[in-house]
Amino acid sequence: MAETPDLQVYDLGLVAGILDRIGLVSLVDRRVGPRPGEKVSTGVALKAAVLNALGFLSSPLYLFGHFWEGKPTEWLLGEGITPDLLNDDRMGRMLDSLYAVGVTELFLEVAKEAHRAFAFPVRALHVDTTSFHVHGRYEGTGEEEAIHLVRGYSRDHRPDLRQWVMGLVCRDTGGIPLLFAPEDGNAADRKTLVDLVSRYREALDLGEVVVLDGAGYTRENLKALGSFPWILRVPATLREAKALLGEEFPEGAWVFLAPGYRGLEVERTYGGVRQRWVLVESAARGEEERGRLEERIGRAQREAEGVLRRLLARRFACERDARRALEEASRGLAYHRLVYLGVREERRRGKVGRPRKGESPLGVGYRLLARVERDEGKVAKAKRGLGRFLLATNVLERERLSLGEVLERYKGQTRTVERGFRFLKDPMFFTGSTFLKRPERVMALGMVMALALLVYALGEWELRRRLEEEGEGVPDQKGKSTARPTLRWVFQLFCKIRAMPVTWLRLVVLEGRVAVLNLKPHHERVVRLLGVERYYLLE
Template identity: 25%
Template sequence: MQVSDSRQDTCFDLRIERLGPLPLINHFIDRIGLEELLARHLPSDARCAVPHARALGVLLRSLVVEREPIYRQQETVHGFACGMFGIDAEEMRHLCDDRLGRALDHLFDADRAALLTEVVLAVGRHFGVRFDELHNDSTSISFYGNYRDASGRKIRGRSAPVITYGHSKAHRPDLKQLLFILTVNADGHIPVAFRCADGNTSDSRTHIDTWNALRAVAGRADFLYVADSKLCSRENMDTIDRAGGRLITVMPRNRREDQEFRLWIQTHTPDWTCVWDRPNPRYSDGPRDVWWVYRAPLPSAESWSVVWVWSTLLTLRQEARRRRNIAAACEQLQRLRDRLAGTKTRLRGAADIDFQVKAILDKYSVGRTLKVSRTVREDHLFRQTRRGRPGPDTAYRKITKRRFDIEWTTDEEAIAYDHKSDGMYPLMTNDRTLSSAEVLQAHKGQPMIEKRFEQIKSVHEIAPVFLKNEGRIEALFTVYFLALLLQSLIERELRLAMDREGIEDLPLYPEQRPCAHPTTEQVLRLFSLVERHRLLREGRTIQIFEAALTDFQRQVLSLLGISEQAFRSKN
């Protein structure tokens, strides 16, 4: 905006410089020393207009703040004050999507495992993050397109991931995918390890490599490793146990120990110990959330402890799910029966009908509770033996047509059998020093990793991926991991400060409603409109009008340990 002074015939220029939450993000990046670590692992020569580390720093800040695709990064950077994205004005002019693509190429070529290990260790040193309990899980990232070249080819001597079909955890079997393997700690659920695997990789084959990488991060082998039932294989558990590691996993339903307990509980009552008895987390007038544990007297086949868990709310959910599944399966079976009774049905053969019945039972997992039988129904039709008008002496012949039909009944005994163990599942651990309550407490931290997956998919919008080179895609996923790490650290620091200061909630929700568990997304939104103004005359700065922060913004900065000077101009 230009302002003219008629007395001196001088033209003033008032520029608006957007800051947003970038000074806050830069504080955490500097505290980790992230750019120095990137520069050491991704060196650049003098001919590079924008060093690789700084280009990736731009992309990292954009993923946290703006979430724009790579081809719009130049527009995003020019909308903020100079230096907010870690590059100066000269480097801003050379920034483009091709420059960022080459930086991703160098990140793919670098030793990313060593880089991430150093980053996480720096986080542990500067933020006091502990690595004594780690939770692992994976999710699938879907891709739209053919990706014919992404078949595990070599790119500059390194094997690129295979983008292919697999077990889609997003329930999109029609799309190709990659596997995003993430590990978080129990101290704030901070991401501590990441790995990208082929789209058709089974989770059971990822744990050994992940555990070896975590041992380098933790600096020892006796940390507690918590994972889902895919960890429960002989090879995985033996490898971790022989190396001195500790683990907690969910015993799958196909194990003999699980079947024996569910049979034993039909005529026996375990000596349950109540661990938690708390109000319903969703409904104030709902049933209470009660958890019991019971240590099985017999160990597992590996001679390890088996702790059975029983939840009241999980019992209600499983009972309701069983009723819904039976009702839905019966509705589908009735539709199939109506098709068989129709005159134009194409299901003539017994094999076709059995296949349709099996598909329905498998879809709703009611093979034990619904018993379906295929029957033959005879339809009789009488026709005259000769043409003409029928009379008292007309002879008729009987035509019999056979049609297949289905009948089903509900197996009440099977339902009663399953009802006895509703809401119960077994946990297995090789650490015999842990009590049953401690085993449950450790496993209850496992769902928090799903929150991180939700953030990276919904908040950071990792998909759709606007890249075709699978090497750059794997490098981009590494940058997404760093963005998730930054977000988690901000969230952890703010919540720890609230506990330390005795603050129960902050007015971060719309309409200043109280928020007891603030997230980074809410903090970034609080600072999204922060800007300063610069008054220029003939290209020279006359005066800078600094950003006017509210009292609440200053309070949040104080809780995060950030000085208000971070939002002040340095020149």
């Protein structure tokens, strides 16, 4: 190999090795087919794009070639691949090729190959969406399958920009994405999520249950899901759910679910589907909500006092009217009541001064006497619902899915798909917005982003699994051994090598052979456990 440069970011060898284990380049090139005269195949270009995405630099499309300057492209991508070949034009053609074969279908094939290569277990699938905004006008291209980049509810707080929605289906542990689907910028979660599962239910039949956000809990969606096992959060706005959340139950009805959680189960039918509702009560969440409740009660006290002042300023025709007005106002208070103390009679005369003997008043009115009082009954009812939420599942067999497992699978949402979205929105990996001129390229870039997440989550899961199996670890930020490092920290461990002049990591030629020098034991351990020895010459 002709070039022997300093390995400025040799953590890229970890990413390249994982992509090789999946067989990304050959899979993509088989689907796309050979292109005459092309020096860089679509598969190699896609591999380069993922390496770029995970290279701790947020390089826009037009700077793609600059990312590769000074890096060992032949070593990472293949003989004859030089930085000048990895330019924005090649990147654009690669995106067009990905769109042409179908980005969702292609990603699904890659995810299946990843599952075959790493054999990660799947007990539950987590489904969610997020939005990414774009710059530019993005006029329609006439492509029927292309998404519409339009304004919609912006999770990024940029309602002035057009956006597109990314849907992901991730496995329950590790957050490894199994399905990516781009959607219109104004796509509604309640329809998008279930459509995503329904369209690819056969291909996704890897786990026991699918976990969806509460927005998907509608009669139409439950019908569309059919027999596919699911766990959904029941919206608290449903009348029956609201009653259950505020109901008082005997202590013996509750069962232990997990540390800090207890629950109970009732059977319900909604949308024509029999299901188990699991009422969950979280101690930590209850404590947090109790503090917020006291704040609301304090604000409500001030509002109730304002209501009372306005009532005391009114003049009523009779005592009955005054009491009726007080009762109506009291019913409208959330946590307080207005206590009736009586009325004060007021006589109105036509003239000022001392009334003459036998002079009759022009009118008689009544002023309320009352006070604000905290309604402990209302407060107690509000406290009964603190820390509670409702989960539903159509898996009726308790031995197949216990109450504790229902909670565990649902809580996995924050550790999987939501964690993946935070990763994709991190400016260390991707820019917050894109400008690619055409919706088709935006869809393809979305696949590159999802593929980078796949590689990152897969590498982290595999490394942690192997470290725990072999009872080994790598240094954490404090220099202590850990068996559960983030892959981001592992990247930092490899990047730190170049910051220490004595142990710079280099490719050098020794007696006609290329060698990697100054790898430390923990570097070699990571390389060996991830199975990427080829890039570090440890074979």
